[in-house]
Amino acid sequence: MTTETAATRVKSIDPRSLPRRFDVKEREAHWRTRWDALGISKHDKSAPRAASFVIDSPPPTASGSLHPGHVFSYTHQDVIARYRRMTGWNVVYPMGWDDNGLPTERRVQNYFGVRAEPNVPYEPDLNVRKRRKELGLDRDEQLVVSRGNFIELCHEVTAEDEKTYKELFNRLGFSIDWEEEYATIDDRCRSIAQRSFLDLDERGHVYTAELPTMWDVDFQTAVAQAEVEDRPTPGAYHDIEFGVYEAMQGEDGVPASFTISTTRPELVPACVGVTAHPDDERFKPLFGKHAVTPGFFAKVPIFPSEKADPEKGTGILMLCTFGDDADVEWWRTHDLELRPMVSRSGQASPRTFVGYNSEGAGWGSLDPRRAQFFYDQLLGLRLDEVREKIVELLSCPGTSAMTMLGVDVETEPPLKSEPRSIEHVVRYYEKGSTPIEYIPSRQWFVRLMDKKPLLQEVGAKVQWLPDFMEKRYANWTDGIAHDWAISRQRFFGVPIPVWYPIDADGEVQYDDYIVASNDMLPVDPMLAPAPGYEESQRGEPNGFLGEQDVFDTWFTSSLTPQILARWGENGDRMANLYPADLRPQAHDIIRTWAFYTIVKSALHDGDIPWHKAMISGFIVDPDRKKMSKSKGVVVTPIPLVNKHGADAVRYWASNGRPGMDMAFDETIFTIGSKLVTKLYNAGKFVLMQDAEHGDIVNELDRAFVNDLRDTVRRATDAFERYEFALALQITESFFWDAFTDNYIELVKRRARSEDDAQGRASAVATLRLGLNTLLRLFAPFVPTITDEVWSWTYAEETGYESIHQAPWPKMSADADIPEQYQLAPIDTPDSDASFQTACRAIAAVRKAKHEAKIGLGKPLARLQISGTDDQLDSLRLVESDVADAGGAAKIGYQSAATEDGYVAAVEGIE
């Protein structure tokens, strides 16, 4: 762009004609439109990798609620993006929506009152509200719809939710390139997620298996380790007596019974073993023997295990299918029976008991008839109901294992005492409300347990900002205890692109699964037949079965760098955009988003997904609790923007340093507003000084420019280290203290002087250079007000219609900017400190005037300043400006021996 063409479009205006107040809302709307028209957020698609700065921005969960944390971390990204653009980078700043997954499904369920069932047929043009009315459904009754109809409703809801986010992002002036918008459920992302699966399959990193999997019984889906959280939950210890089989057989020296202590009595029917610590003298005689469970009379092995804690409960415990992680581990290592009693919906499933000598399937019992009688009372009950019922049953002497000793023995109930209430920590799915169960089910997994060294190595190649965040990643990676369960029994997600052959006997051959070919993507195996089959063969012998599960949403969102770079598509841009430069994100999702993204890039190409990860903190309540978790008032961002304006909100967010949590404190918004006002007024004042400008020759001016140069250098250094909050602070303090409070006050008379043409021209030039430079330093933070002031004259003078197209101030000669706004080095051999000298002297004058109760603006009859001889020599260089600013005609000098700095003595005019 040249000055000539720009000048025809941008006309300077007279600052005197500007309104007294800056109308924030009106001008912000104006500038948003302007930036769109100028295309400041667009990137050059032909630019080579080395010229581009690629931001792997986080796609928000569209159905999640907006909170100040979004404003906080997304502002950080935008500040970096704007800075990088000004420093000449081809910034690629996309935005996506993470819309698939459970949050959306849950919102649809609540919003429309529907539930999807896999085998319900699709209905075109279904009007849910009308249908509910027709059926006369109550508010809390769910309408059952097909998978296809449910997905349609999900799309409807996410489209609305995305609008809300987009509005906020636009209101805040984020310089997102909306041409690079994507949604994790769209065709492109579905293809890339499925392509990722095909590639992992080809490399042997995925497998399917029927394994005990963490399961949420409400949502009826598998969950991954990263989605699990611990919650303190009330529970109760139940002391339950088990019999000892060998004692019943008359063996000597073996106790007849022992008592375990459990918080999960409902799992007694699923008991498959008993264990205690090998060194525990109390139970040594029991090892190698067998226990008999109360009520169900199963004969289960008793074995020693180092993992049992003698201090806990009674020191001896029962193992079930499956109470927790440890049960799964013991089941695997000790070759125990499998007795799953919990259904996928969290109820007691139908089970048959058989005698130990019987043929066929069933659970072995020493007394199958009685076991079945008791178990049938539990059938179909939810686990919490099962617990109550079991407690009731075990309170009857008839359930005692001791009854197996013989009819003559006087027996007592197996429940030895009233349950003892405790609070313990229980695993929950983070979005669920019922504890996790371990349920054997067929799932897909990505092998991680053998990849830890690779993941550590790749994670270490990423530069983490701040650097200690790397330890969080390393910690999590080190603590991985399971492979990644990637299949979810949900609807609104990316289908897993596999089919299973069905043999002639109608058996599904899960291990011989058929994967889609690359040219089929995206594909839904529930709708499309497997390669080589006809749709008519679906579900038939010698036919195929389509996988009905979808991927975990992280499976797709972990591919955001590849999605931007269109990995494997027509128009693949991997060479130009991959790996990305910067991954900005919050620290709570290091274990998920950052971790899985590294998993993907490490497994696909053995390398990093991005060079740097900039981790932002949280917004916390004044009481230091995570805001999203607090029970207090939820602050939504749009009203904040309405109240304070985008620049002020951005100012607030910019004060948060990477990695540091920030308390939500509304006074910071006020400070931001004040800065905006000050920039407006200082801009008006400086540009009103419209005498001709000339060379910067005056001593004070040259020293000021040197300090300005120093500010630019420090702010730039801070930005290069991603310490934008520091850059802002450096700029702000120079603007406020040095520029408006001191420099402007020192030269405002000279800038209008009638008799010092050279000094006047120097002051005007310096004022304009100072404002021009400071505006550019502020531009990434407060884009509206800086562009507003820029537009008054700088747009025309420089040819940059928007400040956001202008270059960042450089310390060396800069051909991109008119000479009068360059910060070329200034040779000031003996007066580097002149500006500081003048500031200190004028401060002394102000203090003296204050103490003498003379108004600051009042003229002085006499002004005397004392200091050491050196100090006075230095002051002489800037004498006239200091005298002017102090309101005196001249300065009297008084030599002082002590180095207390300048001290002024003043006399007012009568």
Added chain:
RNA sequence: GGGCGGUUAGCUCAGCUGGUUAGAGCGCAUGCUUCACACGCAUGAGGUCGGAGGUUCGAGUCCUCCAUCGCCCACCA
């Protein structure tokens, strides 16, 4: 129990690789309608830098221990 981070003026936070009397903003007190700005300007009060040891000529800054707050992980019988 393990890891990480914080603990500096009433409040929110800066203090880089250790170096003179520890900084900012808000709040507070006092004064000023100075022709850009009262969403302003000026002046001032206010801190034994969580505690205890140690290294050093010298520590808010380094080391050790402790306390406390937060986050993540482990603990789930």
